């Protein structure tokens with residue numbers, strides 16, 4: 058096989074075979090095919106798209122480029138969830154104990170990652186003593202006994218994706234549907250998921266700015282999942298404002314606990330029940346999505362989901378007293394309220410700017426080396442549609458330095474206040490095929 062011919066084939070809108078795609082990804086991972094040829098191929102894909110079978114083949118080839126996690130020793134159907142970049146998205150912390158409480162095994166591999174706030178692991182490490190260091194055997198044993206455990210991601214997951222993503226970034230080929238879809242799905246498949254639930258965000262703060270784009274991505278990923286033998290479902294959810302109230306690591310842990318106590322923000326609870334129902338259904342623990350949702354509501358309101366969270370924290374060395382005493386979580390030295398300057402209704406909160414404000418306060422990582430301040434972040438106290446009077450607190454900032462200027466500017470820019478009361482729909486659509 059010659060790479061130049063495969064580039065030409067895609068350029069001529071012909072379908073590449075599974076072997077050809079595997080050849081490209083293998084050669085690229087092993088440094089046998091140079092960046093410039095893969096760039097040309099990515100550009101051909103950008104313009105000429107890929108068929109469903111090509112997308113599936115690319116996904117599998119990327120998944121096979123590095124370590125593949127073997128979760129076969131865990132009993133039951135392992136369902137994983139992925140959200141496409143929300144702001145202040147606390148869902149994983151809630152969903153993990155929630156679905157585990159109905160018996161769906163949650164074997165979560167998580168990274169730290171870059172972004173507005175830390176990853177799931179950073180958030181959990183806000184709980185004193187909580188650790189993710191354990192060997193594979195211990196991890197599997199915990200999931201079999203308690204249905205829930207979180208471990209740090211393997212070092213060599215999908216190396217082809219790391220290279221390809223960096224290349225796309227500098228060749229203006231990030232925004233290609235088949236490349237995005239295969240990038241996301243390959244990581245879920247390599248982490249050992251039997252079934253996958255996707256939360257595709259849409260709106261000003263999201264990767265996909267329009268519902269059409271989000272639908273296309275969701276359909277593409279569901280099709281890839283099914284062709285690769287992983288039952289997959291998706292939800293399209295709104296990111297025209299941050300989800301819930303808290304954005305920040307310790308603040309989101311507190312918010313997750315409140316939600317598990319049945320008194321969390323209503324949008325966050327609604328999304329968790331929807332995603333959780335799909336996970337329970339795909340996990341084979343319910344006959345239908347609606348039955349699954351009823352089961353989850355019961356677990357939330359009976360306190361069993363909270364009890365599962367407690368068990369999970371204790372299993373991994375954490376101080377479960379945080380559940381009743383939030384002061385045990387890292388606390389910021391300084392707070393600042395940002396008040397409304399006029400009367401009206403909140404008409405817009407640009408989620409991305411809120412995320413960047415949280416990052417400015419120290420809640421996230423700009424580079425792999427940056428240190429996270431687990432106490433830092435903000436609370437979005439007024440949401441779209443809420444009436445506000447001049448002087449009402451819109452947002453409270455939390456930080457360990459008094460340098461609030463930049464983040465305050467971003468929060469002010471994120472908010473619009475107008476005369477009209479707007480109602481946003483949180484869940485736009487459910488996609489099952």
Ligand code: URA
Pocket residue numbers: 222231236237238240241
């Ligand atoms: N997230 C990913 O993991 N990959 C993409 O290509 C885009 C978003």
Ligand code: CA
Pocket residue numbers: 144145146147300301302303304309312
């Ligand atoms: Ca939140």
